[in-house]
Amino acid sequence: MPTRAQRSRSFRRKRVTTPGGTVRVRYRKKQPGIARCAECKRPLHGVPRGLPSEIRKLRKSQRSPERPYGGNLCAPCTRAKVKLKNMERWKE
Numbered sequence: 001m002p003t004r005a006q007r008s009r010s011f012r013r014k015r016v017t018t019p020g021g022t023v024r025v026r027y028r029k030k031q032p033g034i035a036r037c038a039e040c041k042r043p044l045h046g047v048p049r050g051l052p053s054e055i056r057k058l059r060k061s062q063r064s065p066e067r068p069y070g071g072n073l074c075a076p077c078t079r080a081k082v083k084l085k086n087m088e089r090w091k092e
Contacts, residue, residue, distance in 0.1 A: 002027060037074040047071055 002025070011027040018024055035047040046065045048055060055063055064071030069078045 035071065037077055038072050039077045040074060042074045044071065044074055 006027040010030060012030050014026050014028065016024050016026050029051065032049060032051060034049050035044040036042065037044055048058065048062065067078065068082065073081065
């Protein structure tokens with residue numbers, strides 16, 4: 001019987017055959033989805049995939065890229081947005 005905490009559906013269930021031949025169920029926390037770009041929905045590089053409690057333990061430089069829109073936009077979308085802002089600034 002699993003512990004009371006493991007009965008919730010926030011745990012992933014995996015059937016494992018032990019060396020003795022019995023089938024047991026192992027419980028693991030579900031892995032969160034990969035971070036994606038806000039505009040084009042492409043996966044973001046340099047952004048770790050983990051639970052918020054795990055990400056909080058990382059150093060600030062390891063959480064997301066240190067550039068404008070880092071962790072929100074991919075590199076091509078960031079480049080396009082920065083170019084657009086610079087063009088708007090020159091028009092004024």
